[in-house]
Amino acid sequence: PESPAVIRARECDYDPKKQINARLKSFKIMRHPTEKIELIIMGGTFLSYPRSFQKNFIKSCYDALNKKKSKTLQEAKKINETAKHRCTALCIETRPDVCTASHIEDMLEFGATRVELGVQAIDDKIYKKVNRGHTVQDVIDATLRLKKAGFKIGYHLMPGIPGSTPKKDIEMFKKIFKSPDFKPDQIKIYPCQVLKGSGIENLYYGGEYVPYDKRQTKNLIIKMLKLTPRYCRIMRIMREIPPHYLVAGIKNIDMRHDIERKIDKSK
Numbered sequence: 001p002e003s004p005a006v007i008r009a010r011e012c013d014y015d016p017k018k019q020i021n022a023r024l025k026s027f028k029i030m031r032h033p034t035e036k037i038e039l040i041i042m043g044g045t046f047l048s049y050p051r052s053f054q055k056n057f058i059k060s061c062y063d064a065l066n067k068k069k070s071k072t073l074q075e076a077k078k079i080n081e082t083a084k085h086r087c088t089a090l091c092i093e094t095r096p097d098v099c100t101a102s103h104i105e106d107m108l109e110f111g112a113t114r115v116e117l118g119v120q121a122i123d124d125k126i127y128k129k130v131n132r133g134h135t136v137q138d139v140i141d142a143t144l145r146l147k148k149a150g151f152k153i154g155y156h157l158m159p160g161i162p163g164s165t166p167k168k169d170i171e172m173f174k175k176i177f178k179s180p181d182f183k184p185d186q187i188k189i190y191p192c193q194v195l196k197g198s199g200i201e202n203l204y205y206g207g208e209y210v211p212y213d214k215r216q217t218k219n220l221i222i223k224m225l226k227l228t229p230r231y232c233r234i235m236r237i238m239r240e241i242p243p244h245y246l247v248a249g250i251k252n253i254d255m256r257h258d259i260e261r262k263i264d265k266s267k
Contacts, residue, residue, distance in 0.1 A: 099142035154184055
């Protein structure tokens with residue numbers, strides 16, 4: 001509830017128009033160009049909401065950028081082609097099992113260009129242990145559908161997830177970029193943390209799970225960065241979760257800076 005995007009959304013009553021207007025105002029104050037906009041529908045599984053809600057939400061986003069209310073989503077997209085604030089990229093986050101052919105048709109209608117999948121790990125035993133609710137085959141199928149539809153694909157990866165080890169994390173990471181079943185265009189690396197109220201919290205207090213310490217995490221991510229192909233963009237390392245929500249795990253959200261500085265020194 002205290003991550004920046006959620007705070008902004010809550011202050012705007014989760015109204016897409018208000019959120020976009022607030023961000024445009026902030027960027028204007030910072031003298032940041034706003035002619036080209038990338039919209040990211042963050043958090044939750046947006047595609048599992050009622051389709052009418054999804055459509056109205058996306059339409060409202062375009063209407064806010066257009067500074068004009070349209071009658072239909074198609075009209076809103078058409079107006080946006082020549083609007084002052086053009087949406088040149090639209091990203092939707094979803095799960096591998098909520099990325100069917102019909103979901104993809106909807107995202108194409110919305111004007112989406114990139115999809116981020118919550119992959120975490122590519123191991124069915126791990127998925128079962130953490131009650132993930134989908135399989136590795138779901139990841140493979142979703143990835144193939146998205147590639148055929150022309151989307152850029154991002155994976156959220158979670159080293160240190162219960163059931164894994166540093167060695168296994170590296171093996172899975174290598175497979176993601178060697179196997180044609182995967183090969184995302186972008187990745188976000190989120191080392192596993194124990195949050196209050198999560199199922200993993202029970203594993204932690206029960207002694208079944210211990211998250212990686214700072215040294216383990218740094219060394220692991222450095223290996224991952226060196227294994228990442230040049231074509232793949234590393235969008236983010238660590239999540240912006242306030243420390244008081246964490247029971248255990250890495251707490252410094254600026255770890256990427258520390259890691260890149262260490263890599264630079266070793267060159």
